[in-house]
Amino acid sequence: MEENKSPLNFLSKYVSTNGLIALGLALAMLFTGTINTIVIKFQDLQHVKGIGKLPPAPFEHPFTQTTVMFLGEFCCLFAYVVMTLISRFKKKGKEDLVEESSPINELSTKKSKKANPLFFIIPALCDLLGTSLLNLGLIYTYASVYQMLRGMLVVFNALLATIFLKKKYYPHHWGSVLLILIGLAVVGYASVMNAGEGLHVARSPVLGAILVVTAQIFFAIQFVVQEKFLSQFEIVPLQCVGYEGFWGVMLTIMFLFVLYWVPGSDYGSVESVPYALGQIIVHPPLLIAILTAVASIAFFNFFGITITKRIGSTTRSVIDSCRTMFIWIFSLIIGWESFKWLQLVGFVILVTGTFLFNEVIVIPYYNAWYLKKKAADEERKMIQKGIKDSFE
Numbered sequence: 001m002e003e004n005k006s007p008l009n010f011l012s013k014y015v016s017t018n019g020l021i022a023l024g025l026a027l028a029m030l031f032t033g034t035i036n037t038i039v040i041k042f043q044d045l046q047h048v049k050g051i052g053k054l055p056p057a058p059f060e061h062p063f064t065q066t067t068v069m070f071l072g073e074f075c076c077l078f079a080y081v082v083m084t085l086i087s088r089f090k091k092k093g094k095e096d097l098v099e100e101s102s103p104i105n106e107l108s109t110k111k112s113k114k115a116n117p118l119f120f121i122i123p124a125l126c127d128l129l130g131t132s133l134l135n136l137g138l139i140y141t142y143a144s145v146y147q148m149l150r151g152m153l154v155v156f157n158a159l160l161a162t163i164f165l166k167k168k169y170y171p172h173h174w175g176s177v178l179l180i181l182i183g184l185a186v187v188g189y190a191s192v193m194n195a196g197e198g199l200h201v202a203r204s205p206v207l208g209a210i211l212v213v214t215a216q217i218f219f220a221i222q223f224v225v226q227e228k229f230l231s232q233f234e235i236v237p238l239q240c241v242g243y244e245g246f247w248g249v250m251l252t253i254m255f256l257f258v259l260y261w262v263p264g265s266d267y268g269s270v271e272s273v274p275y276a277l278g279q280i281i282v283h284p285p286l287l288i289a290i291l292t293a294v295a296s297i298a299f300f301n302f303f304g305i306t307i308t309k310r311i312g313s314t315t316r317s318v319i320d321s322c323r324t325m326f327i328w329i330f331s332l333i334i335g336w337e338s339f340k341w342l343q344l345v346g347f348v349i350l351v352t353g354t355f356l357f358n359e360v361i362v363i364p365y366y367n368a369w370y371l372k373k374k375a376a377d378e379e380r381k382m383i384q385k386g387i388k389d390s391f392e
Contacts, residue, residue, distance in 0.1 A: 022311060026319045029303035034326040036296040039289045040065060040135065041143040041336075046286050050278035054267065059286060061266070061276040062135035063256055068290055069131050070124075070248030072297035077242020079298075115233035117243050123222045123229075124247035128255075130218035133211045141208025143331050145343075148187040149212040151180050151350050153317040154357065156220035164224055167312075168377060170370055172356055172363060179353030186346030223308065223317060230309045237305040241298075315358065325351070 043065065049056040138146050155177050161167040226240065256273050264270035280287050307316045328347060331337045355361045 022307070025303050025307050025310070029300060029307060029316075029319055030323055030326065032296045032300040032303065033320060033323045034330075036293060036300055037138075037143060037146070037323065037327050038330060039292045039296065041138055041146075043286060043289050043293070044135075044139050046279070046283065046289075048279040048283040048286060050267065050275040050282070052267065052275075052278075057267075057275075057279075059276070059279050060139055061271055061273075062132050062139070063252060063259060063271050064273060064276045065135045065293070066128060066131045067249060067252040067256065068293050069297045070128075070245045070252055072294040073241050073245025073301050074249055075242075075245070075294065075298045076238045076302055077246060080236065080238035080242055083238070113233045115229060115235040115239075115243075117246075119229060119233075120240070120243040121247045121251075123225045124244045124251060126218040126222035126225070127244060128248055128251050130215040130222065133215035133218070137208045137211030137215065139208070140204045141212065142205070142337050143327050145187060145190075145205065146208065146212055146327075148328070148347065148350060149184060149209055150216060150320065150323075151184055151354070152213050152216040153219050153223075153320065154180055154354070156217050157223055157317040160220050160224045161227075161312075165227060170373070172359075172366065172370065176353040176355075176357035179349055179356065183346045183349030183353060186349060187343060190340050190343040190346055220317070226305060227308050227312060230305075237302055237309055240305050241301045244301075319358075 043059050046059040047056050048059055134146070134150075141149075158169060158173065158177055162169060229235065230240065256271060259271040260269045260273060262270045266272045267275040269275075280290055304316050304320070307319065325347070328337075328343075332339055352361070356363075
């Protein structure tokens with residue numbers, strides 16, 4: 001019989017199925033994440049009249065935007081319920097079939113603990129604080145700089161994963177973290193030098209950078225907590241994202257209620273939801289951007305939490321930092337920013353550090369030592385786990 005020489009069969013000889021799935025998830029996460037950042041920045045640039053007789057005002061409602069993000073995540077819970085019902089309907093009368101191959105229920109048969117929905121208040125609160133700081137930071141800085149500074153997530157995530165998840169990282173990992181820090185410093189300096197150029201002039205690049213970097217601490221905590229939950233409890237990605245979205249919506253509603261009654265510059269409040277809704281309703285492009293943000297964040301978080309479940313939270317943060325290139329190119333094309341060589345240098349350093357961490361770049365000679373050391377560490381870990389299990 002003649003061998004099938006189709007491209008897929010040829011590719012399967014060199015790339016594993018799990019590798020292809022991981023690549024697909026990474027690309028999907030990059031695409032939806034890029035769209036999300038762009039539409040949020042588009043919202044910040046809108047100057048629209050809302051309710052009342054006041055003149056048009058900028059759409060600057062970071063907590064309202066955060067609520068929109070959580071609504072997108074909450075939609076994942078409805079998707080999970082619908083897909084679960086469909087799956088059960090199809091398997092009616094076939095309860096004896098094993099569901100471990102289902103793309104919806106990627107549950108390990110070794111896990112028996114059911115996840116308490118209350119646990120997800122912790123990552124939801126971290127997401128709330130992080131997203132609100134990001135939305136506020138994006139108002140003050142450029143979209144590409146905003147995304148580049150999110151590379152700090154890799155640094156914080158690696159440190160927290162080492163401390164709380166007992167993950168072991170090797171010299172090239174810490175070397176890549178150092179490169180990312182250097183790249184971020186270059187990008188931060190370039191953003192200050194870039195102030196006042198391009199169609200969009202950032203209000204305060206330094207303040208925006210501080211807010212964005214601070215947000216990464218909360219996201220790092222969120223990712224580590226998510227990985228801990230996914231390793232201990234019986235839960236699927238859609239369910240996890242949905243629970244976080246639910247608690248996020250509840251928390252932001254309480255925040256918005258309080259902020260509405262606190263005097264401020266947003267139509268008499270620190271943040272006025274009625275005025276924000278008025279701006280959205282009367283301006284169709286803004287409404288489309290809001291709906292796009294809901295859809296993109298839902299898919300982005302689903303792909304992200306799936307990567308956390310299959311690979312790990314640090315890898316997720318590394319992949320997320322790769323969005324920088326697409327957002328930077330888009331900002332240059334539409335004229336939001338002007339080209340700066342220093343920013344390009346920082347970007348190259350960032351990408352090099354990211355690729356080194358994710359082992360896309362292989363260091364000759366060192367790699368042989370690393371693989372040998374990693375295999376020995378994993379074997380030692382398995383032996384220790386076996387001894388522990390035998391006593392239990």
